Amino acid sequence: MQSSTVEPTAAFGASSYTVADLQLFSGTDHAQVAAALADCAILRLAAGATLVDHYRSRLYIVLSGVIDVEETRAGSTEGPGVKVYPGESIGEQAVLDEEANTAAITAVEDAELLVIESALAWQLIERHNGVARNLLRLLSFRVRAANALLRRRQKLGEFYRQLSFNDGLTGLCNRAWLNDNLPALVRAAHADGKPLSVVMIDLDHFKKFNDTHGHQAGDQALRAAAAVLSGALRPTDHAVRYGGEELMVILPHTPQHVALMVAERLCQRMRQAVVFDDMRTPLPQMTASMGVACLQPGEDEQALVAHADAALYRAKEGGRNRASL
Numbered sequence: 087m088q089s090s091t092v093e094p095t096a097a098f099g100a101s102s103y104t105v106a107d108l109q110l111f112s113g114t115d116h117a118q119v120a121a122a123l124a125d126c127a128i129l130r131l132a133a134g135a136t137l138v139d140h141y142r143s144r145l146y147i148v149l150s151g152v153i154d155v156e157e158t159r160a161g162s163t164e165g166p167g168v169k170v171y172p173g174e175s176i177g178e179q180a181v182l183d184e185e186a187n188t189a190a191i192t193a194v195e196d197a198e199l200l201v202i203e204s205a206l207a208w209q210l211i212e213r214h215n216g217v218a219r220n221l222l223r224l225l226s227f228r229v230r231a232a233n234a235l236l237r238r239r240q241k242l243g244e245f246y247r248q249l250s251f252n253d254g255l256t257g258l259c260n261r262a263w264l265n266d267n268l269p270a271l272v273r274a275a276h277a278d279g280k281p282l283s284v285v286m287i288d289l290d291h292f293k294k295f296n297d298t299h300g301h302q303a304g305d306q307a308l309r310a311a312a313a314v315l316s317g318a319l320r321p322t323d324h325a326v327r328y329g330g331e332e333l334m335v336i337l338p339h340t341p342q343h344v345a346l347m348v349a350e351r352l353c354q355r356m357r358q359a360v361v362f363d364d365m366r367t368p369l370p371q372m373t374a375s376m377g378v379a380c381l382q383p384g385e386d387e388q389a390l391v392a393h394a395d396a397a398l399y400r401a402k403e404g405g406r407n408r409a410s411l
Contacts, residue, residue, distance in 0.1 A: 098200055099124030103149050108200075109173045110147065110224070114216035122210060127201045131193040143180040143204045148172050151197025156190045169194065178221060181207045253327040255305055256312035264326050264334070268387045271338060275381050282381040283345030285335040285352070286394040287315075290373045290406045292331035303361065307372055310359045318348075318355055334394075342380035342411065349376040349409035357407070373407035 098120075105116040105123065128149065131137060154167035155176055167190075170176055176191060181204045191199075202210075210217045251263035259267075275282035289295075289311055296304040308331065315325040315335060324336040335352070337345050356374045377398025381390050401410035 095130045095198070096128045097124065098126045098128060101128055101149075103128075103200070107149075107173050108147050108175075110175050110217060110220050111210075111214075112216065112220055114214045114220075119210065119214065119217075122206065122213075123200070123202070126203075126206070129199045129201055131191075131197045131199060133193050133195045133197075135193050137191040137199075143184050143186060144177055145181050145202040145204070145207045146176040146191070147200040147202065148174055148176070149198040149200050152194040153197055153199070154192045154194050156192075167192070175224070178225065180204075256308055256327050258312050258315070258333070259324055259326045261326070261329060264328070267324070268336065268391075271336065272381060272385075272387045272390065275338070276383075280339045281341040282390070283337040283340045283342055284379050284381075284390055284394045285337065285345060285349045285409075286328070286377040286379075286391070286398040287311075287333040287335065287352070288375050288398055288402070289331040289333075290375055290402075292372070295372055307361045310361045311356060311372075311374065314352065314355045314359050318352055340380075342378060345378045345380060346409060346411060349378050352376065353407065353409055375401040375406045376409040377401055378409060378411050 105111050105114075105120045111119045129137070131151070131153075133151075148170050150172055153170040153176065155170055156167040176199075180186065184204065211221065212218075251259055251266070253260040271282060274280075289307070292304065292307075295307060299307075308327075311333065312325065312327070315333060319325060319335065319337075322338055326334040326336065328334045335348070337348060340348070353374055353376060356372075359372075361372065375398060377394045377396065377400065379390055379393035379397055382393075385393075397410050401408050404410060
């Protein structure tokens with residue numbers, strides 16, 4: 087892309103263009119406006135050339151060709167450009183707030199631009215109600231369009247944010263989600279005076295499973311275990327891949343004795359889960375140990391997880407394939 091310090095090629099009054107073709111002057115006295123614009127310069131911009139004129143607060147109207155406009159910040163462009171077609175204008179905001187243009191103006195194809203200096207633009211606004219009305223409509227449309235774009239970007243940003251909280255292998259929430267949400271769940275439980283329980287889960291002898299059946303089978307086993315959790319929990323519960331073969335279940339509004347029953351049910355379902363659909367083989371050497379803890383008064387999320395981890399250790403010491411407090 088080439089830059090250009092384009093020189094005027096003609097004046098508007100000596101050209102074949104008419105005011106009637108310019109949207110900003112719709113509904114005005116065309117003869118009066120044409121007289122005011124007669125000495126305004128017309129710039130010719132070759133396809134691919136960029137107008138280097140950001141230090142001037144000017145209004146540009148596209149007379150022919152197509153222009154691409156990109157907002158710039160600190161010399162870099164932000165997002166895809168907006169196409170501007172014959173009859174449409176560029177730089178209204180720069181005129182109104184008397185700031186330099188912050189748009190990179192590039193010709194998509196050979197184009198001619200009418201240049202209206204800021205002082206003349208203000209005269210036209212003050213003398214012709216139609217110009218002021220059209221300008222307000224244009225700015226209103228652009229504000230609406232900008233708001234719609236912002237909403238789309240926010241939705242897209244939230245989509246990617248949620249995607250970053252998802253474990254790619256199991257489909258469960260990941261450690262980043264846990265770090266972001268468990269403190270809030272703990273605060274809410276303390277504020278509401280409602281119980282919050284956690285179940286730490288470790289797939290028994292997972293290294294042996296991997297060594298025996300291979301890592302792809304190990305991945306399938308993790309997915310099968312995740313499916314057990316997802317299929318057994320309430321919509322308000324949360325299943326997390328804590329790391330490696332360690333999983334976690336978060337049970338809001340659940341006292342410890344109920345959480346223990348949930349963990350025991352998960353243990354049973356884990357024993358019945360199928361890893362290899364083609365062989366119809368239950369989890370070979372794959373059971374799960376589970377540790378249950380309930381949030382105590384004044385306890386934070388780190389202490390809650392530590393207590394669940396200690397309970398998991400007791401389940402392993404007790405022979406694995408069981409739930410423990």
